[in-house]
Amino acid sequence: MSAAPTNRYRCVMLRRSGASEIRVVRAESEAAARAQLAAMGREPVSIEAIGPSLLDSLGERIAAGGWRLPRWRPTLRVPPRDIWWPALLILATIPFTTAIGAWTLTGIERWRAVRLAADAAPAIGRATEAILAEEARRSAVSVMAAPSLSSLAARLRSALPEDAGLAGIALSDDGALSVEIETPDPDRLRTALAADPLLGALREIAQTQTGSGTMRVSLKGRIA
Numbered sequence: 001m002s003a004a005p006t007n008r009y010r011c012v013m014l015r016r017s018g019a020s021e022i023r024v025v026r027a028e029s030e031a032a033a034r035a036q037l038a039a040m041g042r043e044p045v046s047i048e049a050i051g052p053s054l055l056d057s058l059g060e061r062i063a064a065g066g067w068r069l070p071r072w073r074p075t076l077r078v079p080p081r082d083i084w085w086p087a088l089l090i091l092a093t094i095p096f097t098t099a100i101g102a103w104t105l106t107g108i109e110r111w112r113a114v115r116l117a118a119d120a121a122p123a124i125g126r127a128t129e130a131i132l133a134e135e136a137r138r139s140a141v142s143v144m145a146a147p148s149l150s151s152l153a154a155r156l157r158s159a160l161p162e163d164a165g166l167a168g169i170a171l172s173d174d175g176a177l178s179v180e181i182e183t184p185d186p187d188r189l190r191t192a193l194a195a196d197p198l199l200g201a202l203r204e205i206a207q208t209q210t211g212s213g214t215m216r217v218s219l220k221g222r223i224a
Contacts, residue, residue, distance in 0.1 A: 008051060009033040011044040024050070147198075147223070152177060159196045161188050167216060177202065179219045182210060186217050198223055 006026045011033060013021045023042070027033035030047050037044050147155075149171045156166055156179065164183035171177050179202060183189045186207060193199045202221040210216050 007049055010048045010050050011037055011042075012046045012048075013037070013042050013044050020045075152223070155196070156181075156199065159192055159199055161185070161192050164189055164192075175222050177221055177223045181217050181219070182214045183217060184214050186215050189217060193219070 006028055009025050009027060009030060011023050011025055013023065015021055023037070025033040025036050027036055030049065033047055034044060149169065152171065153166065153169050156169065160166065160181065161183065163185070164181055166179070167182050168180035169178070181189060186204075190204070193202055201223055202219040204217055205220050206218040208216045208218075
């Protein structure tokens with residue numbers, strides 16, 4: 001007794017969250033598909049027959065003898081002898097032709113690199129000269145804009161409190177000013193320097209007590 005043919009059924013079910021779930025079931029009939037889902041605890045909303053799959057149809061055809069795999073019989077054809085030697089010669093020359101091609105390409109790339117470097121040399125030289133000229137101009141401008149050491153000393157003396165005195169002053173090439181001032185009240189000194197737009201850039205870097213009971217305050221800052 002042969003078994004009844006099976007079919008595929010698309011079954012749509014609703015979850016508690018409201019989302020739908022689609023499951024494909026193989027069964028002999030719609031009632032059998034519904035019974036399979038009931039055994040799994042699923043209640044379908046709709047069942048639709050979609051027919052057997054391509055694999056099922058192919059299996060049925062194979063089982064019925066209506067389709068067979070084609071037989072493949074390899075045939076070996078031996079080329080004539082007059083073709084062997086040219087083919088072997090071509091195969092033997094492949095490594096040499098590959099090496100010659102690689103050497104040729106390497107030489108061409110080196111020649112291009114040398115040519116590009118030669119063409120770019122004048123432009124690089126002009127750009128370097130322009131950069132050096134701009135740096136020299138900026139250095140000259142900064143030197144001309146920076147006040148002299150004597151004018152800075154005079155400005156410091158006029159800005160210091162009456163009980164403070166200038167103990168040392170130095171100005172570096174890059175415009176950094178170093179100052180040492182003796183004062184009995186460093187807080188009053190800071191207030192007096194902060195009132196000057198130029199000297200307000202000085203920052204305290206150290207304090208040492210002198211033998212006379214005053215404090216020597218070291219300050220440094222860029223004023224150019």
